Amino acid sequence: MYIEGDKMISIYDIxxxxxxxxxxxxxxxxxxxxxxxxxxxxxxxxxxxxxPKDYQTALFLIKQEIQKEMSKE
Numbered sequence: 766m767y768i769e770g771d772k773m774i775s776i777y778d779i780x781x782x783x784x785x786x787x788x789x790x791x792x793x794x795x796x797x798x799x800x801x802x803x804x805x806x807x808x809x810x811x812x813x814x815x816x817p818k819d820y821q822t823a824l825f826l827i828k829q830e831i832q833k834e835m836s837k838e
Contacts, residue, residue, distance in 0.1 A: 773822045776830055779806070782823065786814065799831050 773779065776799070783790065783805055790801045803824060810820040 773819060773826065776802075776826060779823045779826060782815070782819065783809075796831060796834050799827050799834070803827050 773782070779802055780790070783802060786805075786809060788805050790798050790805070792798055792801070806815070806820055806823050806827075809815045810817065
């Protein structure tokens with residue numbers, strides 16, 4: 766489980782971070798889920814509710830995962 770200040774290393778860690786703010790995302794479409802996570806993270810960052818470093822790391826991980834998913838198609 767992700768705890769603020771820990772290293773964020775997976776999409777699961779991002780999901781746990783979002784869950785702390787009451788956000789659970791599951792549409793059944795992996796890429797759509799990842800894009801929704803990006804949107805939620807942007808809102809949390811703009812509201813200054815998450816650490817900027819965590820925000821940047823999470824976006825990087827999500828972008829990597831989206832590329833991975835798109836290469837499967």
